[in-house]
Amino acid sequence: MNDVSQFSAGISILEITYILASVLFILGLKMLSHPLTARRGNTLAAAGMIMAIVATILFHSKDGEKIGNIGWILIAIAIGTAIGWVIAKRVKMTAMPQLVSFFNGMGGAAAALISMMEFPHVSSELIARTGMANGHVLAILLGLVIGSVSWAGSMIAFGKLDGRIGDLRVKAMKYVNLTILAVIVGFMAYIMTRDVQTSAELMPLIIILFVISVAYGVLFVMPIGGADMPVVISLLNSFTGVAAAMGGFLYSNQAMLTGGILVGSAGTILTVLMCRAMNRSLLNVIVGVFGGGGQAVTNAAGTIREITVPDAAVLLSYSKKVVIVPGYGLAVAQAQHICHELDKLLEEKGVEVKYAIHPVAGRMPGHMNVLLAEADVPYEQLIESDEINPDLPNTDVLVVIGANDVVNPAAEDDPSSPIYGMPIIKARDARNVIVMKRGMGKGYAAIENMLFFNDKTRMLFGDAKSTLQALVTEVKSL
Amino acid sequence: MEGILEYFMVNRGIIYMVILSVFLGIEVISHVPAILHTPLMSGANAIHGVVIIGAIIVMGHADTTGAMILGFLAVILGTLNVVGGFVVTDRMLEMFKKKK
Numbered sequence: 001m002n003d004v005s006q007f008s009a010g011i012s013i014l015e016i017t018y019i020l021a022s023v024l025f026i027l028g029l030k031m032l033s034h035p036l037t038a039r040r041g042n043t044l045a046a047a048g049m050i051m052a053i054v055a056t057i058l059f060h061s062k063d064g065e066k067i068g069n070i071g072w073i074l075i076a077i078a079i080g081t082a083i084g085w086v087i088a089k090r091v092k093m094t095a096m097p098q099l100v101s102f103f104n105g106m107g108g109a110a111a112a113l114i115s116m117m118e119f120p121h122v123s124s125e126l127i128a129r130t131g132m133a134n135g136h137v138l139a140i141l142l143g144l145v146i147g148s149v150s151w152a153g154s155m156i157a158f159g160k161l162d163g164r165i166g167d168l169r170v171k172a173m174k175y176v177n178l179t180i181l182a183v184i185v186g187f188m189a190y191i192m193t194r195d196v197q198t199s200a201e202l203m204p205l206i207i208i209l210f211v212i213s214v215a216y217g218v219l220f221v222m223p224i225g226g227a228d229m230p231v232v233i234s235l236l237n238s239f240t241g242v243a244a245a246m247g248g249f250l251y252s253n254q255a256m257l258t259g260g261i262l263v264g265s266a267g268t269i270l271t272v273l274m275c276r277a278m279n280r281s282l283l284n285v286i287v288g289v290f291g292g293g294g295q296a297v298t299n300a301a302g303t304i305r306e307i308t309v310p311d312a313a314v315l316l317s318y319s320k321k322v323v324i325v326p327g328y329g330l331a332v333a334q335a336q337h338i339c340h341e342l343d344k345l346l347e348e349k350g351v352e353v354k355y356a357i358h359p360v361a362g363r364m365p366g367h368m369n370v371l372l373a374e375a376d377v378p379y380e381q382l383i384e385s386d387e388i389n390p391d392l393p394n395t396d397v398l399v400v401i402g403a404n405d406v407v408n409p410a411a412e413d414d415p416s417s418p419i420y421g422m423p424i425i426k427a428r429d430a431r432n433v434i435v436m437k438r439g440m441g442k443g444y445a446a447i448e449n450m451l452f453f454n455d456k457t458r459m460l461f462g463d464a465k466s467t468l469q470a471l472v473t474e475v476k477s478l
Numbered sequence: 479m480e481g482i483l484e485y486f487m488v489n490r491g492i493i494y495m496v497i498l499s500v501f502l503g504i505e506v507i508s509h510v511p512a513i514l515h516t517p518l519m520s521g522a523n524a525i526h527g528v529v530i531i532g533a534i535i536v537m538g539h540a541d542t543t544g545a546m547i548l549g550f551l552a553v554i555l556g557t558l559n560v561v562g563g564f565v566v567t568d569r570m571l572e573m574f575k576k577k578k
Binding site for chain 1: 527
């Protein structure tokens with residue numbers, strides 16, 4: 001930390017600004033957890049960030065030298081701002097998960113780059129005293145590894161969510177990933193026990209470590225699909241936080257430390273909450289294997305029964321209670337607005353309509369909530385799955401719109417199923433079930449869904465938006 | 479090993495802060511309604527963009543062309559994280575304004 005000989009007005013302003021920024025990050029994050037204050041919390045955190053950036057450029061000093069190349073720094077910031085702003089503003093709400101993953105990867109990459117550039121500059125005086133085994137080097141190495149894993153993993157997650165990359169399920173994957181992890185740890189230990197005069201000599205080892213870490217990041221995320229993706233994004237988010245904190249250790253920088261650790265721990269808790277919702281352990285996800293490892297058994301599945309739009313309209317209009325289960329299909333079809341129109345029409349007819357939200361429906365936790373909020377569905381109508389399940393036997397019609405895994409009874413019935421043990425919305429408890437799907441394709445988990453073959457279920461094939469539009473027209477005429 | 483112990487000693491103030499921040503992060507998240515999970519994740523994403531400070535420091539002391547180029551890249555990446563993160567979060571939260 002700064003000793004008295006570095007004391008100057010500039011440094012004081014800088015440190016005070018960092019304290020302010022840290023406070024704003026903490027306040028901002030806190031406010032982000034309440035609907036009424038969330039937006040202001042975001043703005044406050046942003047303000048803290050801007051303050052920290054400006055103060056750094058103006059007042060930061062390392063070994064007596066202030067920040068140079070300011071012109072280029074400003075240009076880089078301008079470019080990043082322009083690109084970031086445009087991407088963030090233009091992208092559709094359904095692509096939000098991809099976007100969060102993408103920007104997360106950017107942060108991870110920045111952290112890795114910082115480590116790569118600082119490694120050759122480790123003071124030879126420090127090395128003379130402790131060799132390479134010191135906290136400074138450890139912080140650099142951790143920043144490199146964690147940042148690289150986060151970047152690579154986030155890019156793969158982005159590709160998967162955007163539909164560009166498929167899943168890679170190989171049985172040995174679990175062992176491959178564990179091995180690579182061991183190699184990474186071993187390599188770090190190796191680097192830290194080298195007997196050298198300067199760190200620059202070991203640069204080739206750093207490059208190798210970078211490559212191995214990137215490989216791990218890729219292989220970590222590649223096999224994961226289905227309900228695990230939200231968990232992965234949350235985990236990678238916390239990784240980048242930790243990588244940023246490593247940079248904070250490196251420069252004894254308050255702002256980076258607070259921001260980084262806050263996100264590291266908050267992100268981890270969010271991840272754990274999500275794992276609990278899915279009844280799977282975090283270790284299971286980290287080791288990079290999806291599900292119980294079993295192949296889902298597709299038996300001669302049985303017959304499906306269809307329903308026509310006019311019949312469905314009648315069924316819905318004369319019900320007392322209707323529950324809608326939205327899924328990713330609703331988001332993809334951009335049918336959330338027309339869905340709300342339908343529920344308003346039904347409510348006018350005296351039908352009680354509620355939305356059952358499963359914690360991992362869609363591509364991210366809260367995805368459905370965000371989507372339905374965009375359609376102005378009042379949040380009192382959104383009920384969490386464990387709250388709504390007891391009500392389902394009294395529900396006249398349960399309508400599944402583009403959801404699949406979250407209503408798949410295999411989670412309760414089939415121990416060999418990859419989703420076994422995951423809490424679901426107990427759709428088959430309802431009196432009648434209507435499933436709106438484009439076709440008989442499999443959900444994100446790529447397994448058969450016996451709900452579709454249930455006696456109480458009627459399939460309503462078609463694109464969610466056009467089907468809902470047709471329903472709206474029908475219901476209006478009743 | 480000695481080097482690591484020495485590091486802990488010298489930086490114990492920071493270490494206290496880290497420990498407290500961990501608890502803080504846990505506390506702040508424990509009472510989040512599911513509706514806010516996505517915006518919260520997005521907001522947290524933006525906050526770890528603070529890594530841009532490190533990028534600025536690195537670039538601010540870059541003395542070779544190679545370092546300048548990498549530093550330039552690092553600052554752009556950090557800015558993307560920050561700007562993209564806060565703007566996306568704001569967009570998500572915009573939709574909550576009327577009723578919540």
